[in-house]
Amino acid sequence: xxxxxxxxxxxxxxxxxxxxxxxxxxxxxxxxxxxxxxxxxxxxxxxxxxxxxxxxxxxxxxxxxxxxxxxxxxxxxxxxxxxxxxxxxxxxxxxxxxxxxxxxxxxxxxxxxxxxxxxxxxxxxxxxxxxxxxxxxxxxxxxxxxxxxxxxxxxxxxxxxxxxxxxxxxxxxxxxxxxxxxxxxxxxxxxxxxxxxxxxxxxxxxxxxxxxxxxxxxxxxxxxxxxxxxxxxxxxxxxxxxxxxxxxxxxxxxxxxxxxxxxxxxxxxxxxxxxxxxxxxxxxxxxxxxxxxxxxxxxxxxxxxxxxxxxxxxxxxxxxxxxxxx
Ligand SMILES: Cc1cc2nc3c(=O)[nH]c(=O)nc-3n(C[C@H](O)[C@H](O)[C@H](O)COP(=O)(O)OP(=O)(O)OC[C@H]3O[C@@H](n4cnc5c(N)ncnc54)[C@H](O)[C@@H]3O)c2cc1C
Numbered sequence: 001x002x003x004x005x006x007x008x009x010x011x012x013x014x015x016x017x018x019x020x021x022x023x024x025x026x027x028x029x030x031x032x033x034x035x036x037x038x039x040x041x042x043x044x045x046x047x048x049x050x051x052x053x054x055x056x057x058x059x060x061x062x063x064x065x066x067x068x069x070x071x072x073x074x075x076x077x078x079x080x081x082x083x084x085x086x087x088x089x090x091x092x093x094x095x096x097x098x099x100x101x102x103x104x105x106x107x108x109x110x111x112x113x114x115x116x117x118x119x120x121x122x123x124x125x126x127x128x129x130x131x132x133x134x135x136x137x138x139x140x141x142x143x144x145x146x147x148x149x150x151x152x153x154x155x156x157x158x159x160x161x162x163x164x165x166x167x168x169x170x171x172x173x174x175x176x177x178x179x180x181x182x183x184x185x186x187x188x189x190x191x192x193x194x195x196x197x198x199x200x201x202x203x204x205x206x207x208x209x210x211x212x213x214x215x216x217x218x219x220x221x222x223x224x225x226x227x228x229x230x231x232x233x234x235x236x237x238x239x240x241x242x243x244x245x246x247x248x249x250x251x252x253x254x255x256x257x258x259x260x261x262x263x264x265x266x267x268x269x270x271x272x273x274x275x276x277x278x279x280x281x282x283x284x285x286x287x288x289x290x291x292x293x294x295x296x297x298x299x300x301x302x303x304x305x306x307x308x309x310x311x312x313x314x315x316x317x318x319x320x321x322x323x324x325x326x
Contacts, residue, residue, distance in 0.1 A: 119138075
């Protein structure tokens with residue numbers, strides 16, 4: 001429990017970690033059992049807010065309801081809780097309502113492109129039994145979904161929908177050009193043992209035996225790009241810290257990132273296999289009964305979405321693939 005003072009001039013504290021909606025008397029008794037709180041008095045008891053929601057498995061990927069065309073749902077009505085959860089759905093539902101009215105293709109993000117994509121896919125594929133919060137642990141591609149590369153993942157979409165103004169776009173484009181330049185510069189550098197070995201020794205990593213590429217040093221866990229650049233006595237082009245950060249992350253974790261990208265590609269292949277809206281899951285007797293019932297209820301829009309429904313096995317996915325003519 002964290003005891004958080006409510007202000008300078010009050011004895012009131014917020015008991016973070018004691019959230020409960022049990023009856024007031026029970027709350028009093030429970031708190032007074034905590035050492036140090038034997039004489040605690042309540043200003044206000046804890047409480048719960050109940051609300052109703054529509055099972056979000058009734059939504060399409062663009063947050064449009066399957067039953068009522070052009071009715072879009074976002075936020076708490078879909079069983080989520082939280083400001084950001086509501087805000088991102090509002091953005092996606094709003095954009096898609098607009099696109100739908102104009103007869104344009106929907107704007108969808110998949111699980112490898114944004115946490116918004118994970119949230120919406122979880123909701124429409126798995127539904128939710130209790131208020132849904134967007135935890136990072138819900139995402140499988142966490143090397144790709146990083147805070148530092150949110151601009152690289154999403155700015156171009158924003159620009160294409162008119163949400164990124166010229167000044168912002170220029171800032172982003174300049175940064176990306178600089179990252180490319182800085183990365184190319186790094187690739188072209190090599191370093192002499194004499195220039196690097198004292199520093200490598202100090203950092204507890206093996207010395208160089210001969211002149212070698214600078215970028216290979218970046219991959220060593222003991223070394224940081226800024227540390228290396230500071231100590232090798234070479235002239236370094238001046239790029240901002242955030243530019244070097246992108247270069248460093250790209251180099252340091254390239255092996256892991258590549259492996260994850262392979263997984264992403266696999267996901268995309270399944271995601272690209274669309275299931276027609278009128279597809280009759282009930283008739284495919286080769287599918288398990290559970291699988292047939294769940295597929296018929298949720299009506300996934302892609303094979304990727306179908307594969308994430310609990311109870312739908314990899315064998316079921318193979319069967320669906322055959323029936324979809326693949
Ligand atoms: C006490 C409390 C504390 C919270 N603290 C946090 C927190 O610290 N951090 C956090 O992330 N989240 C918090 N939440 C959760 C968060 O506030 C909600 O999940 C989020 O605001 C939901 O946004 P929403 O747009 O989906 O719904 P709402 O914000 O509820 O918006 C729905 C809107 O629809 C309007 N409306 C309803 N019926 C009609 C109608 N028939 N016609 C027209 N309009 C209608 C309502 O007036 C309301 O303005 C808290 C919630 C509560 C209740």
